[in-house]
Amino acid sequence: MESKESIELFDLRRLLIGEEIPYSFLAEVFVRTTIMFFIVLFVLRLSGKRGIKQLSIFELAIIISLGSAAGDPMFYNDVALLPAILVFIIVISLYKLITYLTGRFKKVEAFVEGVPVKLIENGKIIYKSFRKESLAYDELFTQLRQKSVTHLGQVESxxxxxxxxxxxxxxxxxxxxxxxxxxxxVYDFPCDEFFSENSYSCKHCGELKPAKVNDTESCIICEKNEWVEAWNTARIT
Incomplete structure (x- = not known):
């Protein structure tokens, strides 16, 4: 008896298409998806040719807005196409307006697009700037290694x-x-003993340890106390 009730609770039709929706709606999903796909393609064509890698936060917001507007009408039978198309018109109009304003006003451009941030100068991490960014050391070092950088002393900025x-x-x-x-x-294994003839770099900002070695002394920039023996090898490309 219990097994029969559990079978009835597992409604295959409801799982596949939902309640009170005829199978004929699947043909309508095909039409809806085709229409919204070509609308998205057309709108993206209007917005420019830059690749996904080059999208700014502003442009990513546009893409997300368009995706949200396009997705629901594709398969929800209670979401009509015309309101979604109106959302597209509004979003792309805002895009064109804000793009125009960013070209005319520097403050608007800085607010919408952001500004480049200097993270490394003369072989050292600019610690305060780095802490303000949502960037991990692994992400920073990965991008540096992809450019054949083995230590920060090779990087001017x-x-x-x-x-x-x-x-x-x-x-x-x-x-x-x-x-x-x-x-x-090397980086993942900080020094546990120090020698006066070597130089050491702070793991967190790259600041060099003073010539007189003191294993209890914290970094004067970030106040951390993890050190790695510094390198000065040339970059091999």
Missing amino acids: AYLETSGDLSIFFFSDEKVILGLPILPD
């Missing part, structure tokens, strides 16, 4: 662009300075 990409400017080989190694098998 680096900027976090509004797209999330990292723009890196390098020291020439003869000007490379001591810096924090960012290879995982």
Whole structure:
């Protein structure tokens, strides 16, 4: 008896198509999806040719808005097409208006698009700027390693662009300075003993330890006390 009740509770039709919806609605889903797909394609074509990697936060917000407006009418029978199309018209009109304003007013551009942030200068992380960004050390170091960087002393400066990409400017080989190694098998194992003939970099900001070694001394920039032996090897590309 219990097994029969459990079978009745598991309604295959409700699972597949929902309650009070005829199977003929599947043909309408096909038509709705086709219409909304071509509307999305047309709107994205109007918005420009930049790739997803190059989208700003503003443009990503536009894409999410369009996706939300397009998704519901595709398969909800109680959501009509005309209101969704009106949402598209409003969103793309706002896009064109804000794009026009960002081209005319620097403050609007800075608010909407954001501004590049300098994260590294002269082989050291600008700690205060880095802490303000929602960026982990792993993310920063991954992007640096992808450019064949093995330690921060090879980097003259680096900027976090509004797209999330990292723009890196390098020291020439003869000007490379001591810096924090960012290879995982070195970075992940801070020093537990120090030698006066070596130089050490702070794990958190890249600041160099003073010549006189003191293993109890914290970093003067970030006040952390984790150190890695500094490198000054040239960058190999």
